Amino acid sequence: MMEKPFDNTREHLLATGESIMLGKGFAAVGLAEILGSAGVPKGSFYHYFDSKEGYGVALLERFFATYLSGLDAIVADASLNGRAKLDAYFAGWDRVAEHGSCESRCLVVKLTGEVSDLSEAMRTQLERGIAGIMERLAACIVIGRADRSIPPGRPAEQLAAALYQLWLGAALVAKVQHSRSPFQAARQSSDALLAPVIH
Incomplete structure (x- = not known):
């Protein structure tokens, strides 16, 4: 017997x-729309989630679990040096940009500005997930400095934060401009941050 694609309600x-x-976005979507699209009765929703806010937290937990798993695979890939690991991460942003708006593919880009003021629980989940991303980028930088593909410089945690903020900012500006140029600028700025310092 074939298993249903969504056996787990x-x-x-x-x-x-x-x-x-x-x-x-989050605020514009009511539970009725979600339940109608899913074909699930209202009682089933409250079996799994105590509120729409609780649902939003679970949504972000699910998103970050998948996102961080992908980053973990990059960090663990022994065929890539530290710089190549970061390049693989940047390439992921580029692929999303090629296929349309980042906000249509990334919950962080779509929801950060909206829910941070609406829900402390969701803001906390976003903060935790973003911290996880930056921790993994910092791990790539540490690996890169050990294998000499990334030059020494500012602390890995600071550099990782700067890189992530560059790309997230690019995604938000690209959303406004309907342009890929912010991603190109983010790539150039990233390359500059990772270049050897010439005295």
Whole structure:
């Protein structure tokens, strides 16, 4: 017997909501729309989530679990030196930009400005997830300095934060401009941050 694609109702609700919220945001989407699209009764929703806010937290937890798993694979890839690991991460942003708006593919880009003022629980989840991203970028920098593909310089944690903020900022500006040029600028700035310092 073939297994249904969404045998897990909780996962089905999260996948459905993510698809809708990537287009409309959090506040503009009501539970009725999510439940209608998912074909799930209201009682089932409250079996898994205590509120829409709790659902939003779970949505972000799910997103970051997948995102960080992808980053962990890059960090663990022994075929890549530290700089190549960062380049692989940057290439992920480039691929998203090639296929359209980042906000239509990334919950961080879509929801950060909106929910940070609406929900402390969701803001905390965003903060935790972003910290996880920067920790992994810092790990790539430490590896790169050990294998000499990245020159010494500012502390790895500071450099990782600067790089992530560059790319997240580029995604937000690209959203306004409907242009890929902010990503090109982010790549150039990243290369400059990772270049050897010439005295």
